[in-house]
Amino acid sequence: MTSKAKDPKPRPTRNDAQRQSILEAASRLFIEKGFGGTNINDIADAVGSTRTALYYYFPSKETMLEALTEEVTEKASALAQSVSGRDELPADEALRLLIRQHAGLIxxxxxxxxVVERSESSLPEPHRSAAQNARRALLNHFVRVIQRGIDGGQFRRGANARIAAFSIIGMCNWSAWWFDAGGEMPADTVADTIVDFGLRMLLPESPRRARASGIEDAVGQMREALTVFEAQLKTSPKR
Amino acid sequence: MTSKAKDPKPRPTRNDAQRQSILEAASRLFIEKGFGGTNINDIADAVGSTRTALYYYFPSKETMLEALTEEVTEKASALAQSVSGRDELPADEALRLLIRQHAGLIxxxxxxxxVVERSESSLPEPHRSAAQNARRALLNHFVRVIQRGIDGGQFRRGANARIAAFSIIGMCNWSAWWFDAGGEMPADTVADTIVDFGLRMLLPESPRRARASGIEDAVGQMREALTVFEAQLKTSPKR
Incomplete structure (x- = not known):
C-alpha cells in the first residue's frame, strides 16, 4: 500500500536515468529562469551533455514540458482512478489511499x-487540454470517494465533499512549495501526517467504529462516567 | 471578527479605485502572458487608459509587482502577527482567527x-527578500499558535505543529487556484469550511470541553452504555 504510493519503476535503464536527469535539470532551470527564459543550451550545460545528445531524448523544450505534465498531472489522475472505482473498499480506506498516493507523488x-503548474500556458495543445482534463478527473475521484463516505456514514453528514476534495488536494499540492527533500522530515512522515489530517477533517465527532464496538467500550464509558460522579461528589460543598 | 478578516478599507477614493483596477488588469495579464511577456501598453489597453496615465500610479511593471506583493504576502504576515501575539486568546480561538483571516485574504x-507566487523571481531586491521574510513570518505565527495549543492541551498531543501549519496555510493558498468568485459557493462559506477543517485536524479525539462538562454528560454516557448492554443482551443467543 505504502510502496505503491512511491511509484516504483522496474529498475531504470541507462536511458531512463539520463532522460530523468535531463527532466530534473530542465525543471530547476524553468523554475529559476522561467520557461521562456531557458534555452536548450542551458539545459545541455546543466546535465553536462551536448545539444545534439539532448535532442535524442527531447526534440524541444515543449516536449520536456509535455513529459513533465505526464509524470505529474496525468500520473496523479491515473493513480486516483485506480482507487476511486474500488467500491468494495470502505470510503475511509479509499480516501486514505488516495491521499497517500497523491501526497507521495507530489x-x-x-x-x-x-514547473507544470507555472508553465501550463506554454504547453502546446492537445497536451494543455489533456492536463486540464487530468486535473478535473483527479478532483472528481476525490469528490466521489468523499461523497460515498458521507452518504455511507463513515464521514460527517453535512460535510461539503467538493470543498473537502479541493482542500485535501491543496494540502498535498502545497507541499511542493515547502517540502525539502534533503531536510530533517522524511517524505514518508510528511505523507502520513497529511493522510491523518485529511481523514480527521472528515471523520465524525465520535467515529462509528467506537460507538458500535460493544460491551467492552460500554464498560469503559460507564467507568469514565463514574469517575465524573466521584469527582463531583468530592468537590460538592456540604452534602 | 468575521468582518475584520475581509480587510475593509475606509471607502476608496477615485484614485484608490483606479490604482486597484490597474493592479487587477496587470494580475490577469501576468497570469495569461507571464510577467516577462506583458508590457505596459497591454496593461494600459486593458484598463482603457494611456501609458502616461498609468505612469502616474506605477513607474514600471516591477512597481506593480511590488504593490501586489505588499497587498498579499506582506499583508498576510501582518494580519497573522496581529493574532499570534495575543496570548490571552485560547489557542483554538487564535487559530480560528488566523485561518479565517488568511483564507479571507486569499x-x-x-x-x-x-501572480505573486509565480513572479517572485522577477521581483527586485529588497522587495524579494521582504516577501521571503513575510512568508517565513506567516509560517512562524501559525506554528507558534498551534504549538501553544498542543502544549496547553487544546490540540492533540503529538501533532506536528510545523506540518500542521504548512498544511493549513497550503489549504488556504491553494484556494487561489480553484476558487471562482463568480461561482455558486460564496467566499464566506468556503472560508468558514476551511476554518472548520483546519481545527478538526488538530482537536483531540474527545475534545476536553466535552470530557470536563460534568454530571449531565456522565449521565448521558451511562445511558448510552446501558443501550449497548441492552442490545447485546437481546442479540446474545440462549442465555
Whole structure:
C-alpha cells in the first residue's frame, strides 16, 4: 500500500536515468529562469551533455514540458482512478489511499509539480487540454470517494465533499512549495501526517467504529462516567 | 471578527479605485502572458487608459509587482502577527482567527496571489527578500499558535505543529487556484469550511470541553452504555 504510493519503476535503464536527469535539470532551470527564459543550451550545460545528445531524448523544450505534465498531472489522475472505482473498499480506506498516493507523488516531484503548474500556458495543445482534463478527473475521484463516505456514514453528514476534495488536494499540492527533500522530515512522515489530517477533517465527532464496538467500550464509558460522579461528589460543598 | 478578516478599507477614493483596477488588469495579464511577456501598453489597453496615465500610479511593471506583493504576502504576515501575539486568546480561538483571516485574504485576491507566487523571481531586491521574510513570518505565527495549543492541551498531543501549519496555510493558498468568485459557493462559506477543517485536524479525539462538562454528560454516557448492554443482551443467543 505504502510502496505503491512511491511509484516504483522496474529498475531504470541507462536511458531512463539520463532522460530523468535531463527532466530534473530542465525543471530547476524553468523554475529559476522561467520557461521562456531557458534555452536548450542551458539545459545541455546543466546535465553536462551536448545539444545534439539532448535532442535524442527531447526534440524541444515543449516536449520536456509535455513529459513533465505526464509524470505529474496525468500520473496523479491515473493513480486516483485506480482507487476511486474500488467500491468494495470502505470510503475511509479509499480516501486514505488516495491521499497517500497523491501526497507521495507530489513529495517525490516537488520541482516538477511547480514547473507544470507555472508553465501550463506554454504547453502546446492537445497536451494543455489533456492536463486540464487530468486535473478535473483527479478532483472528481476525490469528490466521489468523499461523497460515498458521507452518504455511507463513515464521514460527517453535512460535510461539503467538493470543498473537502479541493482542500485535501491543496494540502498535498502545497507541499511542493515547502517540502525539502534533503531536510530533517522524511517524505514518508510528511505523507502520513497529511493522510491523518485529511481523514480527521472528515471523520465524525465520535467515529462509528467506537460507538458500535460493544460491551467492552460500554464498560469503559460507564467507568469514565463514574469517575465524573466521584469527582463531583468530592468537590460538592456540604452534602 | 468575521468582518475584520475581509480587510475593509475606509471607502476608496477615485484614485484608490483606479490604482486597484490597474493592479487587477496587470494580475490577469501576468497570469495569461507571464510577467516577462506583458508590457505596459497591454496593461494600459486593458484598463482603457494611456501609458502616461498609468505612469502616474506605477513607474514600471516591477512597481506593480511590488504593490501586489505588499497587498498579499506582506499583508498576510501582518494580519497573522496581529493574532499570534495575543496570548490571552485560547489557542483554538487564535487559530480560528488566523485561518479565517488568511483564507479571507486569499479568497479575495486569488489572481494576485498566483501572480505573486509565480513572479517572485522577477521581483527586485529588497522587495524579494521582504516577501521571503513575510512568508517565513506567516509560517512562524501559525506554528507558534498551534504549538501553544498542543502544549496547553487544546490540540492533540503529538501533532506536528510545523506540518500542521504548512498544511493549513497550503489549504488556504491553494484556494487561489480553484476558487471562482463568480461561482455558486460564496467566499464566506468556503472560508468558514476551511476554518472548520483546519481545527478538526488538530482537536483531540474527545475534545476536553466535552470530557470536563460534568454530571449531565456522565449521565448521558451511562445511558448510552446501558443501550449497548441492552442490545447485546437481546442479540446474545440462549442465555
Amino acid at each position: 513529495l517525490s516531484h516537488p520541482v516538477q509539480f511547480r | 479568497l479575495s485576491h486569488p489572481v494576485q496571489f498566483r
